[in-house]
Amino acid sequence: xxxxxxxxxxxxxxxAADTPIxxxxxxxxxxxxxxxxxxxxxxxxxxxHLDGNPIRSCAxxxxxxxxxxxxxxxxxxxxxxxxRVQDAWMDEAVAQCxxxxxxxxxxxxxLLKSNxxxxxxxxxxxxxxxxxxxxxxxxxxxxxxxxxxxxxxxA
Numbered sequence: 722x723x724x725x726x727x728x729x730x731x732x733x734x735x736x737a738a739d740t741p742i743x744x745x746x747x748x749x750x751x752x753x754x755x756x757x758x759x760x761x762x763x764x765x766x767x768x769x770h771l772d773g774n775p776i777r778s779c780a781x782x783x784x785x786x787x788x789x790x791x792x793x794x795x796x797x798x799x800x801x802x803x804x805r806v807q808d809a810w811m812d813e814a815v816a817q818c819x820x821x822x823x824x825x826x827x828x829x830x831x832l833l834k835s836n837x838x839x840x841x842x843x844x845x846x847x848x849x850x851x852x853x854x855x856x857x858x859x860x861x862x863x864x865x866x867x868x869x870x871x872x873x874x875x876a
Contacts, residue, residue, distance in 0.1 A: 725786045727752075728796040738784035742776075743767045745783045746793060754794035754823050758852075765851030768824035769793050775831040777850075794823040802868070803830050809868035817855035825851050829865050838869055 723734045727750065736745055746752045746769070755778055758766030762777035769778045770792040771785075797803030806829050816822045825848070832839055832847035839847065844865050853861065 723783055723787050725788065726790045728793055734783065736783055739782045742769065742778035742781050742783050742786055742791065746778065752793055752795055756820060756823055758821070763850070764821070765824040765828060766821050768827040768851065770827060770831055773831065773834065775828050794827060797826060797830065800830065802833050805871040806830050806833065806864070806868045809864040809871060812867060813860045813864040815857050815860045815864050817857055821851065821853045825853065825861055829868065832865065833868060839865065
């Protein structure tokens, strides 16, 4: 039995300790917002927050999250920074196919929570490892800057 909190809800899960968090979310809890991309922590599609830090859930065993807090894309609608990032994503028409966007948004939210006024270099460093096959990187950068401005205005 593994105890952890997902999106603010305490969970007691009877799963193998080495099961990746991604599969616990998708298969056990039916939370399908977090995507499977590569399965090797290289693409970022599976990014979630563990105690506020972005991690690749496809390669992180659920036992590592025992006693910790996981936040997924499903919780971003109730998160002030998450809402601003999602609004900026829409304003900048970031998504094309959309497959990577949940992971991109989770990485962007983590960045803005730790650094509310990121430079281009900060954005590059924080988003490194989040791959977008459609190549929307310029719009992603622009959306992160826009979300940072929203944060300043609403703060």
